[in-house]
Amino acid sequence: MSQFNFTTLGQFIIEKQSEFPFAKGELSRLLRDIGIAAKVISREVNKAGIAEIIGDVGEINIQGEDVKKLDLIGNEMFTTVLERGGEVCAFASEEEDNMVALKGTHSKNGQYVVCIDPLDGSSNIDVNVSIGTIFSIYRRVTSVGTEPTLEDVLQAGNRLVASGYIIYGSSTMLVYSTGKGVNGFTLDNSIGEFCLSHPNIQTPKDGTIYSLNEGNASDFPEGVQKYISWCKEKDKETQRPYSARYIGSMVADLHRNLLKGGIFIYPPTAKAPNGKLRLMFECIPMAFIVEQAGGIATTGKERVLDIQPKELHQRVPVFIGSANMVNKALSFS
């Protein structure tokens, strides 16, 4: 293939629009806007080390600007881009207590609702370890032109229109799905474009990686403790012992497991009896991607995408990843 024969995210989105016969282009524009926000956040993430040199968070830097936390920058970036785009009427963010009705000129007429975790893996920001952005898109349930309500946001994952994530790692990648498979794009900084690098991602049915915060093991349910012990046993046929890999950034942990095959678990613990991860901002969007790639995502009791959310910041336990590995883990409980 010629080195000039690449597909950018923008081109790909437009090509795929024909798969939705009645699409008028709003979703395409929205996805393009998310891609733009991702590029700006990627730039800011790459500057993070330098920002520290010129001022600490909460201080005024030498240019007289407030030094903001990266997660707040991400939140502001998305609010601005979505408000200007006009396709979105309401937005909910891990950084905001309540749903935000957007105030752009066309926002009330927007058909879509976006949930976002602008910068996930916050404990890794200051130490140059991969972090990510997670997004999900729903169609509003209230009438276009009216004030959006919480009902527009609190929708089960099985009603998702699209979801995706951006990983700020050794390179920046955007991975998304509109329910017809999963595609991954790598940011080529030299041309400032996300280029299709991982078409039609399928996650292996089996894998040899288990990812969870084992420091909490004494607090885990018995079934999870037994599963971890099983992962560490020697067995040639099932390629055990498995490898333990845990970054502490959900996006990075799941991205690796998606490509290589693996299981990620955040079970209930004494400190977090419903698990730590948020249903709307982390579990649903990642579950959609993993299922679209052929994997499984469950709380241990039910499919993540079938949960009817009760509140914005609801937390749930999660077992997510390669189908055979998740089923095996569940067989211990």
Ligand code: AHM
């Ligand atoms: P955050 O939203 O405050 O960044 O927390 C979410 C992160 C996930 O990315 C990651 O999977 C998890 O917290 C790690 O938690 P722990 O440090 O308890 O292992």
Ligand code: MG
């Ligand atoms: Mg988060």
